[in-house]
Amino acid sequence: MTRTTPKTSPTPTTSPAPAAAATPAAPAPWSDLVSAALLGTGRRTPPVAARPGQGPGAALLDAAAVSTVRRRAALRPAPAGERPAPAPADPRPPLPSAARRRLSLLLADRGAGGGGSRRGTAPDLTELLPQWLTAAVDHGYRAPEVLLPALLDAARARTDLRPAALALAGPRALWLARLNDEWKFALRGTGSRAGLPGDGDPVAVRRTWEEGLFAERVALLTALRRHDPSAGLALLTTTWSTERAEDRLMFLDSLRADLSAADEPFLEQALSDRSRNVRATAAELLSTLPGSALAARMAQRAHTCIGLDRTAGAPVIAVEAPHECDPGMQRDGVAPKPPSGRGERSWWLSQLVEATPLDGWHARFAGRDAAAIIALPVGDDWRTELHDAWCRAAVRQRNADWARALLGAPAAPSQAAEVAPAGSSRDLTKLLTVLPEDERARWVAEFIAAHGLSEAFRMLGVCAVPWAEPLGGAVVDALDIARDAGSYPWSFSGVMGLAERCLDPAAADRLDMLTAVTDEPEGASPGSGGYWSEAFQRLVGTLRLRATMRTELTPPPTGDDTGPAPDRKTEAAPTTPHGAAPGPRVP
Template sequence: MSGWEELASTALVGTDRRPYQGDLLEVAAVEVARRRAGRRVAEVTGREPVPEEERQAVGRPAGERLGRMLAGEHERLIPEWLAAAAATGRRVPPYVLPDLLEHGRRDRSIRVHLGVLAGHRGRWLAGLNPAWGFLLEEPTGETWELGGPADRLAHLRALRAADPAEARRLLESTWEREGPDDRAEFVQVLKDGLGMEDESFLEQALDDRRREVRQAAANLLTRLPDSRLAQRMAERLRACVTVKGDIIAIEAPPACDKAMERDGVRAKPPRGAGERAWWLQQIIARAPLSVWGLPPARLLAMKIPDWDDEVKAAWVRAAVLQKNPEWARAMFGWDPIADLLDSLPPAEQQELAAGFVRKHDLDSQLIMVLGGVSSHWREGLATAVLHKIVKVATTQPWNLGELVKLAGEHIDPALFPLAESYSPVESIQQVAALLRFRADMYKELSR
């Protein structure tokens, strides 16, 4: 029996049954080190060298800042750094690639720009380490014909932004050959520049084999009030609703037929919801809001004897699905959720959020509303948030952590002098320090 086999056998049965002269664990540790030191180095053959990079790397100060962020300094700003770097058309320097790819392995949210930012060396490294293989699925800048799924999606998005009709024609030309996962991704691209010219293609997509494709197509057709789907939903709504004086009478649908399911109504309700209430809410959400014939503020003041909460929750969903600014404003007053802000231009988002911050105590809802406001926050919202921080710092300083982080991450970094001079309160100075960090970050990336 060899030395290692003897050690292993003794460890398995125990030294009480098989006495061992000397310290078993110490000898085993020495043997492990000896065996590792004696292992032959694997020979590397046939490996292609790293192709020459086409993109210039960001400057050393910018790369070093990214390295510190990957090590834990303001780690939540990594996606912002990556987006800003991608906008410059440059790549990350080689010395941060291992840490960046390892971070991308754990955090899917940062992968969107990595295919380009990592350059040829990043993809070369990903080919050596299966844990980093995700990078090989990210866009690299290849064309529609030659690229992988991520490249083709990026190409379609860019074409849609430049020429919506041509993007749709390109998608139609290859639609039957696309895999189900790709179709589900591609149909979402049509939300940018959406118009009635897309209606025929989306109507056909309602018959797709993949549920995600059908649902995405129904959501887009809901945003087109003149679409055939919207008109079918309008007819269903009229069968459910009667408006007389100041009363809205509701009769929820008795069943969900196949035609309703084709138009995006899901038959099975979520746990805790009744079937009829669930079908009613989906019909209201997908029917054109103009069918109600009255402004939302007037409707909200009316009495709904039955299904009141369900109808108003459906109005919220309709405002979100149909991207209707008037309804989004009105429903935000009834139920201030972040999704409603997405239907409004950034300046109005900030104005509504600032008013909400002034009137509302610091709680999870306030944090969620602020999380839905587009960056970068300008002076009005910034001042409202800074004032809230100062106020809460005197009563509940332990409750400020997330609000301070949000302020530092979303206020326009050019406003760091405003924060520095606003108050000597420690939490305000933390916001100012984070804003300065971001201002320096953008300055480095611009060089």
């Protein structure tokens, strides 16, 4: 028997609803999508919204694809989040074309490492990046938008790049940093108005201060202090008593750059803080204000301990160290417990002298100037302790007269021993930072000419870039002398690396004569002639590359953004100089 299937009326077809009406509050369940696919869109309207001009079948497939990705990622369906606000505009001019290509090369090469013990003759692009960034900022350019992620990645990996990289990236770096946790460092300590929320709006500033992340609060305080110190201090006082000790310490550090007498009342209150580190930092900041009450109290104590011996036939400095560290001294930042191997009384004395205004010693020593005071003999073997404390005071107070006197003549025969006399903790490199840049360069040049490079490496690192003459010539002459003497070439690799980044590029042509391979003197390290030749070739090549980079950053004529053509030989060269040096100002 044949079974006949009764005819049934077809299910009515429902026309798709308009897209706006079909938009669900959340993605459709997977089971509903499967049902619509099995029955067909002609018999069941897909429970999804169709875009204008899109058929129900295509809309169903789009929804199924999105749902599949969510299921594989174990992501629960949720309404779309709010779109971020557009990135702020950056009105600065763009980089010239050649400089834009150079930045792309520098960022692409930053991960390359120099393998092996010999670097060859190629310039090191990795170490040229800091000075390129600084020079680009000095010209007032902005970074290309397409390179901002790579620039932020480079700054995240190298803290020495951050100030110049963030300045070149501008306000859009902060916008990106709020969207990517890996770039949150950009929100800390920029010190620019871009770090102020709402362009300085008081309500937005207060909300960020009270509700923001710690990094955002530090950046906010730093920016406010730079542009309005009193407003920054007022903001800090609103929550000071409720902050954690480690946060109070960081906030105090934010006051350092723009410290003034207006901050003294707040710092005096901080001397009674419950945290020892906060008290010590407040005392240090107050001691840098020569007119502060703390500086006067420390001077009174130190002058009681140190003075001229009136009973001696010739003028002699007499020292009587404190016999106790009383509560008043401790409140003013004197740590009672000395470090291991240090005597209590000498420890207390050094802290008093370090915090005493240097200008007050002239009257204490009958009107003598700094050089005359330093030249006085010191009784009872207190000379090293006293001079070390004066060195730290000169650095803390940025007193060039005392720094000059404590440094002495660079060519003096005894000066090399004064770099680190027995039992001394002084740092002549820090003293050099107090001198004006041109005087600093002359002092180091004379020191190198008299004593060579062995004691001068750290001193070179604090000299302004490019090295002015006679410093550049003194370094090259010392390297040439070391080569002729058969010295181990790798012993000077750090100085050579500094020279590559810090010599004036104009010196390249006159250094060509040093690139030739010379005869090795008797007793020289085997192969040293070839190594020295490679090192000088690399030096000359790097100087010429820096000159090319400087030309590329020159603003093009109006209406022309072609920029100078890059040097193809140097552009393709691999790189990597080593050795720490401060970020140069001009490539």
